Amino acid sequence: MYIIKRNEQHTYDAIVVGSGISGGWAAMELCKKGLKTLLLERGRDVTHIEDYPTAHMNPWDFKFGLNNTLEDRLANPVQSNVYSPADKHYYVNDYEHPYIQEQPFNWFRGYQVGGRSLTWGRQCYRLSDLDFEANSKDGNGVDWPIRYKDVEKWYDYVESFVGVSGRKENLKHLPDGQFLNPMELNCIEKHLGESVNRYDTSRILTIARIANLTRGWHSRGPCLSRNLCSRGCPYGGYFSSNSSTIPAAAATGNLTIKPYSIVTELLLDENSRKAKGVRVIDTISNEVFEFRSKIIFVNASTIATAGILLNSKSTRFPNGFGNDSGEVGHNLMDHHSSAGAQGQHEYFSNLYYKGRRPCGFLIPRFRNLSADENHGFIRGYNIQGRGERLEWIDKSRSVHGFGKDFKEQVITPGPWSVWMGGWGECLPYHENKVILDPLLKDKWGQPQLRIDFSFKKNEKTMMNDIRETSGEMLERAGFKDIRTFIYDKPGGSTIHEMGTARMGADPKTSVLNKYNQIHSVKNVFITDGSCMTSSACQSPSLTYMALTARACEYAFLELKRGNL
Amino acid sequence: MDRRNYLKSVLALIGLGIGSFSLVKWFKQTTPKFVVTNRDWEKRRSLITELAEVIIPTTETPGAKEAGVGNYIISVMSKCYDQSQQSAFISGLDDVDHFTKSQFGRLFMDCDASSRYDAVQHFSYSLVESSPLLLKIKNKLFGKSFFFMLRELTVEGYCTSQLGSTRALTYDPVPGAYEACISLSEHQTSWATK
Numbered sequence: 001m002y003i004i005k006r007n008e009q010h011t012y013d014a015i016v017v018g019s020g021i022s023g024g025w026a027a028m029e030l031c032k033k034g035l036k037t038l039l040l041e042r043g044r045d046v047t048h049i050e051d052y053p054t055a056h057m058n059p060w061d062f063k064f065g066l067n068n069t070l071e072d073r074l075a076n077p078v079q080s081n082v083y084s085p086a087d088k089h090y091y092v093n094d095y096e097h098p099y100i101q102e103q104p105f106n107w108f109r110g111y112q113v114g115g116r117s118l119t120w121g122r123q124c125y126r127l128s129d130l131d132f133e134a135n136s137k138d139g140n141g142v143d144w145p146i147r148y149k150d151v152e153k154w155y156d157y158v159e160s161f162v163g164v165s166g167r168k169e170n171l172k173h174l175p176d177g178q179f180l181n182p183m184e185l186n187c188i189e190k191h192l193g194e195s196v197n198r199y200d201t202s203r204i205l206t207i208a209r210i211a212n213l214t215r216g217w218h219s220r221g222p223c224l225s226r227n228l229c230s231r232g233c234p235y236g237g238y239f240s241s242n243s244s245t246i247p248a249a250a251a252t253g254n255l256t257i258k259p260y261s262i263v264t265e266l267l268l269d270e271n272s273r274k275a276k277g278v279r280v281i282d283t284i285s286n287e288v289f290e291f292r293s294k295i296i297f298v299n300a301s302t303i304a305t306a307g308i309l310l311n312s313k314s315t316r317f318p319n320g321f322g323n324d325s326g327e328v329g330h331n332l333m334d335h336h337s338s339a340g341a342q343g344q345h346e347y348f349s350n351l352y353y354k355g356r357r358p359c360g361f362l363i364p365r366f367r368n369l370s371a372d373e374n375h376g377f378i379r380g381y382n383i384q385g386r387g388e389r390l391e392w393i394d395k396s397r398s399v400h401g402f403g404k405d406f407k408e409q410v411i412t413p414g415p416w417s418v419w420m421g422g423w424g425e426c427l428p429y430h431e432n433k434v435i436l437d438p439l440l441k442d443k444w445g446q447p448q449l450r451i452d453f454s455f456k457k458n459e460k461t462m463m464n465d466i467r468e469t470s471g472e473m474l475e476r477a478g479f480k481d482i483r484t485f486i487y488d489k490p491g492g493s494t495i496h497e498m499g500t501a502r503m504g505a506d507p508k509t510s511v512l513n514k515y516n517q518i519h520s521v522k523n524v525f526i527t528d529g530s531c532m533t534s535s536a537c538q539s540p541s542l543t544y545m546a547l548t549a550r551a552c553e554y555a556f557l558e559l560k561r562g563n564l
Numbered sequence: 565m566d567r568r569n570y571l572k573s574v575l576a577l578i579g580l581g582i583g584s585f586s587l588v589k590w591f592k593q594t595t596p597k598f599v600v601t602n603r604d605w606e607k608r609r610s611l612i613t614e615l616a617e618v619i620i621p622t623t624e625t626p627g628a629k630e631a632g633v634g635n636y637i638i639s640v641m642s643k644c645y646d647q648s649q650q651s652a653f654i655s656g657l658d659d660v661d662h663f664t665k666s667q668f669g670r671l672f673m674d675c676d677a678s679s680r681y682d683a684v685q686h687f688s689y690s691l692v693e694s695s696p697l698l699l700k701i702k703n704k705l706f707g708k709s710f711f712f713m714l715r716e717l718t719v720e721g722y723c724t725s726q727l728g729s730t731r732a733l734t735y736d737p738v739p740g741a742y743e744a745c746i747s748l749s750e751h752q753t754s755w756a757t758k
Contacts, residue, residue: 058737059724059757065636067644184744214741225739227758352748355739356758391754392733396719397712402619402688403681410620410719411732411753 012038012256014555015278015293017263017308020115022528022544023299024241024249025158029552030297031254035559038256038291039249040280042300043111045259046090046118048242052232054086062086082108082495087230090118099303100437102452104490107303107497113259114242115301116495117541119230122211122238122359123384124164125538126155130173130369135534137371138378141331141428142504144533145514148175154546162239162545163217166209174364174382174538181214182207187348188387188416189361195477196363203366203473208359208384211239220244225355238358260284264446265312266296266321266524273316274564275524281444295523295555295564299548302332302529303434306500307449309511310436322501322518327511329435331428331499332453333535338487339463340383340421341470343479344390348416352389360386363420363473365537367465377461379427381537383470385420389413418474422466425537427458428499432491453491496540498532516551523564525551600650605638608657611672612637615660616718618684625732628722636721637714649713656710660687687711729756 013035016026027039045051059065066084073080079091092109099107110116129148136143152175159178167182185193185207193205212229213221213236220236220243229238236243249255260283267290269276277292298305306329312321320328363383367375390398392410394417399409432454436447463486471484504510507519516531518524527548529540558564613634620628628634641653660683664672667686668679675683688711708716722728729735733756 056737058726058735059729060726062724064640064644065720065724067640069643070646071643183742186744222741225742226737350748351745352752353742353744354746355736355742356755357742357744388758389754391758392719392723393758396716402684402715404621404623407620407623407732410723411625413748413752413754 010290011292012036013293013559014038014295014297015040015291016297016299017278018042018115018299018301018304018528019113019241019246019257020110020299020301020528021117021120021241021541022548023115023297024117024245025545025548026297026299026525026527026552027255027257028245028249029549030295030556031249031252033552033556034252034254035295035556036254036256037249038258038293039246040261040263040278040291041111041113041115041257041259042262042283043092043113043115043259045257046112046114046232046242048236048240048247049232049234051242052234053089054231055228055234057086057231078106079108081106081493086228087119090116090230090232096443098440098442098448100440100448100450102450103454105451105453106490106492106495107451108492108495109301109304113246113257114240117240118232118242120240120541121495121539122229123362123539124159124162124166124177124209124211124542125362125382126175126177127151127536127538127543128173128175130365131534131536131538134379134536135428140378141534142502142506142509145503145505145510150514151543151546151550154550155542158542158545158549161218162211162244162542163213163221164209164211164542165207165214167206169204169206169364171204171364173369177209179209180217183210183212183214183357183359185361186353186357186387187351188345188418189385191345191347192387192418192473192477193361196473199473199476200366202369203363205361205363208362210359212237212358218244218248223358225357227356227358229358262444262446263300263308264288264444266298266308268312268314268316268321268521270314270316273521275321275521281446283444286444294559295525297548297551297555298524298526299528302497302500303449303451305526305528305530306434307436307447309501311447317520322511322521322524324507324520325509325511327430327502327509329500330430330433331502332432332434332451332491332497333426333428333499333532334453334491335426335494335496335535335537335539336424336455336459336463336489337384337421337494338489339424339466339470339485340385340419341467341474341482341484342417342419343474343482344415344417345477345479346415347478352413360384361420375461375465377458377465379425379458379462379537381422381424381462381466383420383422383466385418387416387418390415390417418479420470420474422463422470423494423537423539424459424462424466426455426535428502428534429456434500451492455491496529496535498529498535498540501526501530502533503531504533515554516547517554522558523555525555527551598651598654600642600647600654602642604654605642608654609634609638611657611660612714614673614680615657615684615714616721618680619715619718620722626727628718631722631725631727633718633721633725636725637717640717640721641713645713649708653710653713656687656714659710663687688715723756 223237310320367380501511616628735756
């Protein structure tokens, strides 16, 4: 049913490449403004509710539990690190979608309508001027061309649609948003929070700000505390393109959505110096088509977007589309989330919880809030964590013995525990990059991407600080059996890739201007993670959504003014 | 844990390694001795089932046997574990029979409940349980021991089975609103899922 017919419409007002969290927003905004919009997705279709096959499965319905089979792990050495049989169908097959790791790099991908918005972590945090000014203050990367005041109302706008539950904390460096009622902290988390704040009043512990609904919202939700989000939520308890933006876009009557459509190139009109459309491979028929439009939004995800730009060569752009600066593909970032601590507590043995809250807590950034601090690294991290009682899964390893008493222990709640880890900023290093491999192709004859990424001294020093401060905070709060750690996770593991087509004021050193518009090709906008000029330490999706909505408004006005 | 304690543990482990875990044995454990086939698992299905029942016996709630844990262990072992782990597990099972033969003059399956208990106790002693960290390091260096794998899979199989989830644990598929702090009632069992 998806095969593109030769005689069908090939011209639209707008084309959006990619249907993940930012592409879904672009499609919805453009459709709502009345533009006939073509949304292209390289993978299969996933319809809200209908295509969540595991959503109602019980633990005993999985033949191997949530273990991936050996055969599966060998076939998918990267993706199997993050999926389980419960959500495997939302991840690509590594064999069919190869890439080259110059250094170990986990590129986790979901090629389907909705992309990784189906499986995302759902944390929603605003950036602040501490982040937007960071590059200019310490001289790393280039300055952001925008400040908090430029995106503030767009954060309001997207939060009001997404539905973000959270608590106001009046922090300048982590601005409050339009929140639904927060989820609640449990007793061990409150205890830890009080202790953290008592020893250092600049630190607080708050509930995660999360795109899970604590009340019905735009005919979705509320969240029913199943904590099975990554299988797709049949109750619409959390925000995804599938549950939210795509249905809203479709409701306008302006949306055409085409799965199984790989965009290989952006096409340049050499006379007007504008993009005229995109070239697409239909992955069912293997035929190649061109689609035309007045404006194009590229939201293929950070690494894939860079790949499309680099693959779009012309006389005007011999090094890739819009790549006068040579920065396309460079400055790849990912948060690190390797360091932290865990421990157990003797308190509250008579207390428990009901339901499975789909999030933990957050200790917002407290390092380097002022310029006079010196911890041996610049920028900062926030700490995400979770308090819960140890259950059978932990006890099968830690409880002694076997038999009746062992069974009794295994099936009753164990001591309270907290696990927490730092999500840390990664600096934009020019040498962390993605390029097209000159020789290797994928099964569609497209160049494979070669990723070269590593964390460096600043990130590693920060990890040590996270490990120490996390252990210290647990110790002060009376935790026992504390273990601190730095996991050795390769880049990409946090699934926050960013920066390969960065925004900036100067076309010589950046790819996009302050409206996410390619400096040299005004009718192309890029609003996925590739636009990020620095990574900050906040989970980035909310910022992609806000920047997308903002760019759509600008693109629409410019189109109306006849400037595009 | 501070650095000093960590170092102590590592030193203790090295001591332990020299004392009770020779390199030869390590080599034996991490190198598959033979190719494990479905037949090998089939032949030991009832042994695994009964061992699991000793680990999680029938009480006022169903035991591992009724919950079908033996089949779960074989499914997971044969599909999710590599050949060296599988052959270590099979060897471990055979060691159980060797042990009961030498101690009680018969195979595990032919032993009475008390001999079965003694046999499992013998193998559970071979597990270093003094410190979770030590155990973790040992598992990492030498691979998980037979008994550790058996017990882990027994618990996993039991707690994810329908009987274990719904009769021994408390299964709440659609909880509704999250309640952060409730009093633990007497005899309250754990939630089946996280």
